[in-house]
Amino acid sequence: MPMLRDLVPSTHSLFVFEAAARTLSFKNAASELNVTQPSVSHSIKMFEKHCGISLFVRDNRGVRLTEAGRELYEEVRTSFRRLEQRLDSISERGTKYITFAASTSLAAHWLAPQLYHFQEEHPDVRIKVVATDRDVEPDHEVDVTVWVRPRDFDRPSSWFVCDEIVFPVCSPSYLLSHPTPKTVGDILHHQLIHSSDAFRKRMSWPEWVELAGGDPTCIKTNIEFNDYQLTLQAALAGEGISLGWSLTAQQLIKNRLLVCPIPFEIKTDRAFFLLASEDPVRNKRIKPLVDWFLAQTSGLRS
Template identity: 30%
Template sequence: MRRLPPLNALKAFEAAARHQSFTAAAHELNVTQTAVSQLVKSLEERLGVALFERRGNQLSLSPRGMGYLPAVSDAFDRIAAATAILDETDARQITLGCGPTFAMRWLIPRLPDFQRAHPECEVRLSTTLAVRELQSQSPLPDGVDAAVRLYDPSKPEPGLMADPLFTADLFPVCAPGLAARLKTMADLARETLLEVRHAPGEWRDWLSAAGLGSMVPSSSLSFDFHAFALQAALDGAGVALARRPFVTDDLKAGRLIAPFALSLPKGGAWCLLYRPEAAGGSAFLKLRDWLIGAAMPPTA
């Protein structure tokens, strides 16, 4: 059983601590200054610690109060966020973060299916997540309800849920005409390798796994995002490394060919990331179920 102080006393403490004033806290909570003072005093007595230092008309947090405030404020913030998700208007909207390549090459072509199935839901895409990833920021930035990105479920982050969608394995792809020239892996030495600047080691790792670690390609082209490298591969400019969700449709349609069976495991997976409180939103639950279903490999 949880040992929780009275909620009203916690609210009085949190408001008074933010404002550094019982009077301002009373105005925010629509009660009297005396009521706030009594609630805080009762909380201090219950906890057995002084949360404020009182010097005449001056009010400041004690060291114990300063340590207690962040946890209390965070708890109220989480309750407010979870409550907002349950609101009928908010429950119809969800902001989904993902990188531009995933959005362009897998998600956007499939979103009309979700919209036809759930016209009452509004999905807002935020592709700024890719920039945040490169800057090693939080995998789930503020303002994003859920995100699809590369993640290692074996190393979970506190307060974050993860549903795996796809593997992150890498394999070469190219246009059919170019694929016809690739009889063996060693033939890659005569072709242009399409690289991605923020993932410079991908070709090196794949070639090493293929036993071609010392191979020097005839030429290479470098791009900012995987989406650009894959478009260049579609246009016959060279051979790109791909992850399965990026090229599923092109492989099925024959626009791209995977000339070799070797697929390099990269660890982790493409996952749907979200905070536990997001699971209370109807739009999120519908989108989550749809994403997991759409990511499943087709049955024979």
């Protein structure tokens, strides 16, 4: 940058040159910059003298760029555009994203298939989905997130979404190629897909079977995934039966990508909650997304 300061008489001269080169008119450049035409002409002359080369050809028809002027204008135009975009993006006028932090399963199977509907209704709102393997607090980087907490959970800027209900799920193709289970005991004769998340407490197959009245001691864990999203992927691929959650599996079941092989479900004492930053200014900005999310999940609360 010290070298650039030596190469141009002033930063103002670059703005004058850009306006004059873009409009090919000292008069129009003066009007745009709110200065006089002689001021523009003088600034260009000083710039040319400083550079030691002519940038414009003056004649009776006006001005036009020399070859050196054209080369310089292309560089200045590109640099100004990049600088303008960067300054706009980091300023209050720049594009603001609403950041939604979610588990990989919620991001992949609930948000990803549906957010385009929200975008159609709110084309001016930009959403950034951040998949995370743990619960994060809404802060200056995260606007909205979903937690599972005891049903009496209550705090400002939080909304009850639905109860935590857990049930078996599998692909329709799996049921076509295996005996259809009719009881909890029958489930134990199938390939059960297991997961154990490090940072989120999820009900396991032994817990579910015991609560459903079955014998969990018969369960064998052949393969266990460390991310519930991988468990769902295996179920979608027809590899066996997984546990499904009321919110995460909502769209998969609605679209018949997964089905419930038996009509048994466990309702826990926990629930899904939508959380947002407690900053009132930010909450006003994210209100359309919150309203949309709650509307899309209203069927789970009926």
